[in-house]
Amino acid sequence: xxxxxxxLGPALLVNLAIFIAPMANLAALSFHEARPxxxxxxxxxxxxxxxxxxxxxxxxxxxxxxxxxxxxxxLTLLAGYPLALFIxxxxxxxxxxxxxxxxxxxLVSAVVRxxxxxxxxxxxxxxxxMLRFLGMAKPPRMVFNLTGVVIAxxxxxxxxxxxxxxxGFGRLNASLEEAAASLGAPRWRVFTRVVLPLSLPGVxxxxxxxxxxxxxxxxxxxxxxxxxxxxxxxxxxxxxxxTLNWPVAAALSVLSLAVFGLALLLYGRLLRVVEA
Amino acid sequence: MAGTALVLExxxxxxxxxxxxxxxxxxxxxxxxxxxxxxxxxxxxTTTLRMIGxxxxxxxxxxxxxxxDVTALPPHRRDMGIVFQNYALFPHMDVAGNVAFGLEMxxxxxxxxxxxxxxxxxxxxxxxxxxxxPKELSGGQQQRVALARALVIEPSVLxxxxxxxxxxxxxxxxxxxxxxxxxxxxxxxxIFVTHDQAEALAMCDRIAVMAQGRIAQxxxxxxxxxxxxxxxxxxxxxxxxxxxxHAADGRLNIGDLTIDAPAPVAPGPVTVMIRPHxxxxxxxxxxxxxxxGSVRRVTxxxxxxxxxxxxxxxxxxxxxxxxxxxxxxxxGAEVCIAWRVADTLVFPRETA
Numbered sequence: 322x323x324x325x326x327x328x329l330g331p332a333l334l335v336n337l338a339i340f341i342a343p344m345a346n347l348a349a350l351s352f353h354e355a356r357p358x359x360x361x362x363x364x365x366x367x368x369x370x371x372x373x374x375x376x377x378x379x380x381x382x383x384x385x386x387x388x389x390x391x392x393x394x395x396l397t398l399l400a401g402y403p404l405a406l407f408i409x410x411x412x413x414x415x416x417x418x419x420x421x422x423x424x425x426x427x428l429v430s431a432v433v434r435x436x437x438x439x440x441x442x443x444x445x446x447x448x449x450x451m452l453r454f455l456g457m458a459k460p461p462r463m464v465f466n467l468t469g470v471v472i473a474x475x476x477x478x479x480x481x482x483x484x485x486x487x488x489g490f491g492r493l494n495a496s497l498e499e500a501a502a503s504l505g506a507p508r509w510r511v512f513t514r515v516v517l518p519l520s521l522p523g524v525x526x527x528x529x530x531x532x533x534x535x536x537x538x539x540x541x542x543x544x545x546x547x548x549x550x551x552x553x554x555x556x557x558x559x560x561x562x563x564t565l566n567w568p569v570a571a572a573l574s575v576l577s578l579a580v581f582g583l584a585l586l587l588y589g590r591l592l593r594v595v596e597a
Numbered sequence: 598m599a600g601t602a603l604v605l606e607x608x609x610x611x612x613x614x615x616x617x618x619x620x621x622x623x624x625x626x627x628x629x630x631x632x633x634x635x636x637x638x639x640x641x642x643t644t645t646l647r648m649i650g651x652x653x654x655x656x657x658x659x660x661x662x663x664x665x666d667v668t669a670l671p672p673h674r675r676d677m678g679i680v681f682q683n684y685a686l687f688p689h690m691d692v693a694g695n696v697a698f699g700l701e702m703x704x705x706x707x708x709x710x711x712x713x714x715x716x717x718x719x720x721x722x723x724x725x726x727x728x729x730x731p732k733e734l735s736g737g738q739q740q741r742v743a744l745a746r747a748l749v750i751e752p753s754v755l756x757x758x759x760x761x762x763x764x765x766x767x768x769x770x771x772x773x774x775x776x777x778x779x780x781x782x783x784x785x786x787x788i789f790v791t792h793d794q795a796e797a798l799a800m801c802d803r804i805a806v807m808a809q810g811r812i813a814q815x816x817x818x819x820x821x822x823x824x825x826x827x828x829x830x831x832x833x834x835x836x837x838x839x840x841x842x843h844a845a846d847g848r849l850n851i852g853d854l855t856i857d858a859p860a861p862v863a864p865g866p867v868t869v870m871i872r873p874h875x876x877x878x879x880x881x882x883x884x885x886x887x888x889x890g891s892v893r894r895v896t897x898x899x900x901x902x903x904x905x906x907x908x909x910x911x912x913x914x915x916x917x918x919x920x921x922x923x924x925x926x927x928x929g930a931e932v933c934i935a936w937r938v939a940d941t942l943v944f945p946r947e948t949a
Contacts, residue, residue, distance in 0.1 A: 492688055492689075494685075496681050496683055496685040497685050497687060499650075499652050499672065499679070499681070499685065500679065500681060500685035500686075500687075500746075501687075501698065502651075502652070502671070502672040502673045503650055503651075503652070503672050503673070503675075503677060503678065503679040503747075504673075504678075504698050504699035504702055504746065504747075504750060505673045505674075505676075505699050505702035505703055505750065506673055506698070506702045507671075507673050510702065514698070515687060518689045519688070519689055595689075
């Protein structure tokens, strides 16, 4: 082997040892069956996979998780797009400042931000107080249910979304919008025909990351969901730590990996379409 | 297509408290006329063009198209075709899509659009590239697409913002002729912004030379070149020998030389300007200014001979086409140079 190939060696070894091998181990584990006592039975067997496929609970868990992730992704995009566009168009000396301001929440861990949202959205929190002040007799409950989880996830994912959008706005420039306007396009058509299509690579990247991060989100649904919002990651945790059913946890992990794989595949396809 | 009259009345653009970028500029463009806005960067020419197109708001003044005030209209309702310096082609559409865009915005039917797009692409000789993406085209081809896209909507006014500055020299001359031909054929009123004086001289019916947000001189290329109104115009358009002198008794003193002025001049410090190619190695005669000097440097480039001649403390650059059988003078040789009195441009010295 030539030197460049050899130089890849250490990275390959490390990856193999700490990433590929555990993954293979996890996959193998899903082909065992849990003993009622909590241990792992001898394999290989398809029993665990069969029980997951037959159990409506798991089917709903997977489709529900994908549904929530899609919803969060769309909301994050809607919230992040105008901000990203504004930052992209800002004068250069403001742009960096705005970007730092937008990304600064990343300096605070998701745990802290989730607790923050628990305070803000709680029954006696800021939002509820405001709604009461505005005349709503009984504000809706926003913690320990899906509403709170979605709100918090959208906020937590926005910096990531905005970064992706900004990275994908490279082909946008003011003279294209001016050209469209001079050719007779009113502002909304400049947006739909020029700005939006040109920003699609960034939109796709942002959506991919937001989707994957939501499906794998754990802290926020765990804390803000109050045990009622069960997504793939929280269920994996419960199976592995609470129920001690490692084969099911392993199978669900493999399933979420498959979901990521599908998302990535779809991303690649769509990217080729929008960049063509 | 009948041309449209374009009138600018006291058009002004101010940014904050700075000196205005465009200062009460007035200009009347005849229907079908090709007018150049020529000036150094920062003179306000592009700002003026953008105000005409509605891309930036005027701080004052009016833009009239065939007598109709369009100053308050947004760009998409001004009916002006703009060709941008960077072409601004839509990268996500093919050539035909780019050209069709303006027609789609006008709600035209598909069949009609296809026919017009084809005609417009034929006009710029790009019919065979309709399905290409802009990034697959050369600079000159992109330029032509931008032109077709601006023309296909049959705008009342065509605005060209330094359209040739991104092309290489050879292509630039080709496109010059092409744009000129198309403009003449369509008879479309055109405003052409450029910092390249040769381009402006070659293409425009009239040129407005701009400086500091105002028009320094408006006239035909011939007027501007032969009768520049100020030292700035003479210096910016074409090349000149620029020599400090002094006017006294109706004549001009340069060092210890005395020459004639083409018209009476007020006594005082003056700048004398003479185009290098109007000076010849010849003894003058009546109506000529003649000086004797010595050749300081000779640059021989085949078709043109450039000599620096020192005379009376001043240096004269002389440029002449080379003559068959006549060897270039040698450095140090004593020569006699002369130019017509009428080619002597005299401006009162701009005192600091």
